[in-house]
Amino acid sequence: MFLKLAVIATLCCTNALANFTSYEGYKVYEFTAENTTQQKTLENLAQNNAYDFFTLPRIFGLPIRVLVAPADQLQFQQTLETSQIAYTTVNENFGQSVEVERKLNSMYPKQRNSAPGSISFNVYQRYDAITAYLEELSKTYSSRVKVTSIGDSYEKRQLHAITITNGDGVANKNVILMDAGIHAREWIAPAAALYVIQQLVENYEQNSHLLANYDWIIVPLINPDGYEYSHTRDRLWRKTRKPVTIFCDGTDGNRNFDFHWGEIATSSHACASTFSGSSAFSEPETQALRDLMHSLSGRAKFYLSLHSFGNYLLYPWGYTSELPENWRDIDDIARAGATAIKTATGTDYTVGSTSNVLYPASGGSLDYALAKAKIPVPMVMELPSAGQQFDPPLSKIEELAFETWIGIKAIAEKIIEKYKLVDEEN
Structure with missing residues (x-):
C-alpha cells in the first residue's frame, strides 16, 4: 500500500544490539474523510514524509490509517482537530506490536504441518521455507506441478514460479x-498466495474444475530480498534492496514498470519509499515479472497481484482517473469475488479503479499487464489487516487466507465462464 517513508527508513532510531529498526512509541491513527475539504487536507498531509499513510482511499467514509513518530504526533493531532477530523488511536505503541509479532513468528514451527508436503499458516513463512514447500510439491505432485526460476533477485535469491496443471x-x-x-x-500477501497454491495442489479434487482448461502460474514472493529484510531489519521496509546511492537502497517495484513510469504518485528521491527507480525496469525482480508476462502472450487471461492492506479489488488505471475500454467486464468479474467474500464471511470489499478508489499511482504492474502485456483482466487485491498492526496477527493468517481464496476462486470461475463463452462465439 501507499506510504511516505522517505526519511523514516533511514533516520528511524535503530536498536544497535538487535540491529532492528525500532518503532517504539509510534502510534497508528484511524479516521475517515467525510468531505472534499478533509480529503484535500489528508492528501496534503500524505506529502509529508513524516507520516506513513497505510491507507488513503478516495471514497468518503472508508477507514484511513497513518503511522506517526512520537515527535510528530502533537502536530498531526492538531492538524486533524483543526480540520474537524475525528480520530482514534488504534495502536498506542506500534514498536511493541512489531516486537511481539517478531518474537511470536520465531517461536512456532515454520514449514510443516503433520501431513507431508503441507505448509503451516500459523506463522509468516520465510523465503527458505517457501522455497522448500514449492520444491516438495514439485516432487510429490510431479505430474501436475513444476517449479522454475524466472530470474534472480539483486541478492541472488531465485524468483520461483510454480506452474500448476491438471x-x-x-x-x-x-x-x-x-x-x-x-x-x-x-506479509499477508505471500501467505495468501501459498494458500491458493495449497488449495490447487493439495486439495486438487475439490478444485479440479479450475484447472480443466487453465494452468495457474503463481510467483508467491516476487521481492524476496526486501521481504527478508523486513523480517530481519526493518518491519516496514517496502522496496527492493539494490543500492541506489551511498545512503539509500531499494526501489518501489510497483512504480518501476515501463508504462507512464515516473509520472504520478512516485518519487525521484532515492530514499523515498515510492522511489520509482533510476529507470523503468531498473530492478531484476520487475524485469523477471515483465518477461514472465510477455512469455504468456495470448494465453494469460487474468493477472492478479496480492497486496495489503485494505479491503479492495482494484483494476486499471492507476496513472489516470479515466477507465480502460473493457472496464465494465473487469468490474463485473471483480464484483463476483467481492460478492462471494461478502456472502461467505461478511467482509465488504470495495471495487473500482486504483486512481478512483484509492489514489493515483503510475508505473505499476497492474497498468502494465493490461497496456503492454495485453492481459485482458488485470486486478490488484488488497487484503485486510484484521487487527491494529500492519499485518494480521498470526492467529488470523489462515482465516484471512481462506477468505482471500473464496474471492479468488469466484473470480477464476467467472473468468473461465467468460472466456468459454467468448471461445464458443468465435
Missing part, C-alpha cells in the same frame, strides 16, 4: 497468473 499434458492452455510480495512489508 496433469493432462495439454500444452498452451489459458493461464491465470498471480504474484505476491512486491511490497516487502505486506
Whole structure:
C-alpha cells in the first residue's frame, strides 16, 4: 500500500544490539474523510514524509490509517482537530506490536504441518521455507506441478514460479497468473498466495474444475530480498534492496514498470519509499515479472497481484482517473469475488479503479499487464489487516487466507465462464 517513508527508513532510531529498526512509541491513527475539504487536507498531509499513510482511499467514509513518530504526533493531532477530523488511536505503541509479532513468528514451527508436503499458516513463512514447500510439491505432485526460476533477485535469491496443471499434458492452455510480495512489508500477501497454491495442489479434487482448461502460474514472493529484510531489519521496509546511492537502497517495484513510469504518485528521491527507480525496469525482480508476462502472450487471461492492506479489488488505471475500454467486464468479474467474500464471511470489499478508489499511482504492474502485456483482466487485491498492526496477527493468517481464496476462486470461475463463452462465439 501507499506510504511516505522517505526519511523514516533511514533516520528511524535503530536498536544497535538487535540491529532492528525500532518503532517504539509510534502510534497508528484511524479516521475517515467525510468531505472534499478533509480529503484535500489528508492528501496534503500524505506529502509529508513524516507520516506513513497505510491507507488513503478516495471514497468518503472508508477507514484511513497513518503511522506517526512520537515527535510528530502533537502536530498531526492538531492538524486533524483543526480540520474537524475525528480520530482514534488504534495502536498506542506500534514498536511493541512489531516486537511481539517478531518474537511470536520465531517461536512456532515454520514449514510443516503433520501431513507431508503441507505448509503451516500459523506463522509468516520465510523465503527458505517457501522455497522448500514449492520444491516438495514439485516432487510429490510431479505430474501436475513444476517449479522454475524466472530470474534472480539483486541478492541472488531465485524468483520461483510454480506452474500448476491438471496433469493432462495439454500444452498452451489459458493461464491465470498471480504474484505476491512486491511490497516487502505486506506479509499477508505471500501467505495468501501459498494458500491458493495449497488449495490447487493439495486439495486438487475439490478444485479440479479450475484447472480443466487453465494452468495457474503463481510467483508467491516476487521481492524476496526486501521481504527478508523486513523480517530481519526493518518491519516496514517496502522496496527492493539494490543500492541506489551511498545512503539509500531499494526501489518501489510497483512504480518501476515501463508504462507512464515516473509520472504520478512516485518519487525521484532515492530514499523515498515510492522511489520509482533510476529507470523503468531498473530492478531484476520487475524485469523477471515483465518477461514472465510477455512469455504468456495470448494465453494469460487474468493477472492478479496480492497486496495489503485494505479491503479492495482494484483494476486499471492507476496513472489516470479515466477507465480502460473493457472496464465494465473487469468490474463485473471483480464484483463476483467481492460478492462471494461478502456472502461467505461478511467482509465488504470495495471495487473500482486504483486512481478512483484509492489514489493515483503510475508505473505499476497492474497498468502494465493490461497496456503492454495485453492481459485482458488485470486486478490488484488488497487484503485486510484484521487487527491494529500492519499485518494480521498470526492467529488470523489462515482465516484471512481462506477468505482471500473464496474471492479468488469466484473470480477464476467467472473468468473461465467468460472466456468459454467468448471461445464458443468465435
